[in-house]
Amino acid sequence: MTLAKLTSVAVLALALGACQSVFQPNMRTPLEVKREAWEHIKPGCNNTDCPLVNIDTIHFPAQPKLDALVERRLLQMTQDNNRTAPPTSLKAYEDQFLRDAESRNSSYLQAKVREQHDGLVIIELSSYLDTGGAHGMPGRGFINYSRQQDKVLTLQDMLLPGQEEAFWQQAQxxxxxxxxxxxxxxxxxxxxxxxxxxxxxxxxxxxxxVLKYEVYTIAPYSMGHTELKIPYPRLNGILKPELFPGRG
Incomplete structure (x- = not known):
């Protein structure tokens, strides 16, 4: 191959690499996140014990699919063990809750980005529902969103085949x-x-x-949401290699 042809091949390779860097997202660059928060009380209520709804959520301008997922997961947290279908939107939930709520009832929903690394977006979801009992009930949840795979990772997606029992042994x-x-x-x-x-x-x-537990699962209410942590070295041969930080 002549020097001129080699030069042409090199230039073409550089051009293709430049195109890929332009059209493929840089997984080291965090997704843009915008916060939206509001609190409303029951219409027509003027006393200090008005029912209220407080919503603190996030939006991803470049990922509308992830936006919809966050809203859907927050709505699922409002069910309070009901078997009825969840509300169709956060606004619909707010209207429904305030319409039926009694004095001192309150509902809090929050979504926040806990971390972004290695093409993963880790979202933590929180809820708190007070309907007049001795205390309100808090809830927690996570979304592990893979930008490379454009999906939410389940435990089965995270583990190597046949390693679920070994994973829970490490959790113990x-x-x-x-x-x-x-x-x-x-x-x-x-x-x-x-x-x-x-x-x-x-x-x-x-x-x-991280493994997070609802109250009353492995500890009393007073101890809150317990977190257990498994160091990644203990997950060698259990967790898929590409999910170890720094390997993505």
Whole structure:
């Protein structure tokens, strides 16, 4: 091949690389996020105990699909164990809640980006519903959104085939570490009353894989939402290699 042809091939390769960098998103550049927040009380109510709805959510201008997903997940958190279909929008939920709410009732919904790294967007969802009991009920959830795959990752998407049992064994070790750090392992009644359980709330955060628990799952209400952390080195051979931070 002549020098002129080699030069032409090199120029073409550079041009193709430039085109790819233009048309493919840079996964190291975080997605743009915009916050939207509001609080409204029941129409016509003028006292200090008016029912209210507080919504604090996020939007992704470049990812309308992710926008819709966040709203859908927040709406699912409003169900409070009801089997009816969730409201069609946050505005519809607000109207419905305020129409039926009694004095001092309140509902809070929040979505926030906890982290962005390696082409992953980790979104944390929070809720708090007070309908007049001894205390309100908080809720939590995660979205692990892969920009490369354009989808929300389930636990099965995260793990290598056949490694789910090994994953939960590592989670149990994290639970034992948590018991020791809180000194709850020295209380036999606590250990018996609040044994280890699985959770659907899993996040691929940069520092460690996080498992978050609803209140009353592995600890009493007063201890809030317990977080267990599994260091990534313990997940070698369990978690898909491309999901380790820095390897994406």
């Amino acid at each position: 070790l994290a639970h034992k570490s948590w018991l020791a750090s809180t000194k709850m392992d020295q209380d036999p009644d606590f250990v018996k009353t609040w044994p280890f359980r699985k959770t659907p709330h899993i996040a691929l955060t940069y520092g460690a894989l």
